[in-house]
Amino acid sequence: MLTDWGFRPEQQRLMVIIATVVGVLAAGVGLVTVAGSIGEYAPERQASAAVLGPDTTLPEVFRGWKSPKLFDPLTDRAKDGKPLTEKEVFGQSELAVSKKLKLKLVDKRLDADCSAALWGESLLEQVSDAECTQAARGLYASSDGRYIGQYTLLNLKDGQSAADLVETLKTLYRGGWTRPLGSTKAAFPPGGHSEAGGYALGHYVGLVWLGRADGAEPTPKDDFVSLMLALRGAEKAVYRRVVTITGPAS
Missing domain, CATH: 1.20.5 (Single alpha-helices involved in coiled-coils or other helix-helix interfaces)
Incomplete structure (x- = not known):
């Protein structure tokens, strides 16, 4: 042509x-x-953030870990049928970070209905399938007024359910998370920076949530690692349950 x-x-x-x-x-x-x-x-669960309104407080960073072999005796809840108590999990009013710094318990709550402690449609569906029977939450403020933290312990049916939940939260935690306890003594600033970790502990899941009280991002002076380790002091209750099953020699 x-x-x-x-x-x-x-x-x-x-x-x-x-x-x-x-x-x-x-x-x-x-x-x-x-x-x-x-x-x-964006994950479908992201839309669920609307449950808490425009000022939803979420961790910006999340890391998850599998259950160590130490907690193998707690893989099946049938062998650990005694329900958790507030005193058992939050019996300590202070958790030591260092000689000078402590995390002080300012509020605590134990719910038999896990939906009272969590939000997000898909997350609630998953914990329901995992037969979550208890959600224990403790809110902490540092002795210097600089930090705020919350520890949540979920009681699920078995170790596989706990592992699956932690794995799911690695990518979809911003669409479903734990509800912060309300207190006049401490509160996560809306929109502020915070970080979180999830730990499978046999048939339990521990969720650690930490931030600065002013909502700012941490600086080299902010030792979030030590603070999170201290916040996990509530997990002593789970360790004691391992000993109850296996005996002190373990």
């Missing part, structure tokens, strides 16, 4: 090259348009 129109061979080759480039560019624009219409990927 191009020959019939009077174009020389070299002109024809040039026109083919130009048409090819234009076609590639057009396809690229179309792809960008389609991608833009799809939007950014």
Whole structure:
């Protein structure tokens, strides 16, 4: 056709090259348009944040860990049927971080209905399937007024359910999380920076949540590692249950 129109061979080759480039560019624009219409990927559970309203407080960082072999005796709740108590989990009013710094318990609560302590449709569905029977929460404020932390302990049916929950939270925690206890003595600042960790402990799951009281991101002077380790002092209750089953020699 191009020959019939009077174009020389070299002109024809040039026109083919130009048409090819234009076609590639057009396809690229179309792809960008389609991608833009799809939007950014966000887990379905992200929408559940609306449960707590526009000032929802969430950790910006989450890390999860599998259950150590130490807790193998607690893999099956049938062998650990005695319910948790507030005194058992939050019997200590203070948790030591260092010689000068302590975390002081300012509020605590034990719910038989786990949906009272958690939010997020998919998270609630998962803990329901895991037959969650208890959710213990303790709220802490540091003795220097600089930090706030919350420890949550969930009582699930078995170790596999606990492991699955921690694994799920690694990627979808921002669409379902633990509800912060309300206290005049301490509160997570809405929109502030906070960090969290999830630990499978046999058929239990421990959730550690920590932030600065002013909501700012931590600096090199803020030892979040030591603070989180101290906050896990509530897990002593789980260790004691291992000893109850295996005996002190273990």
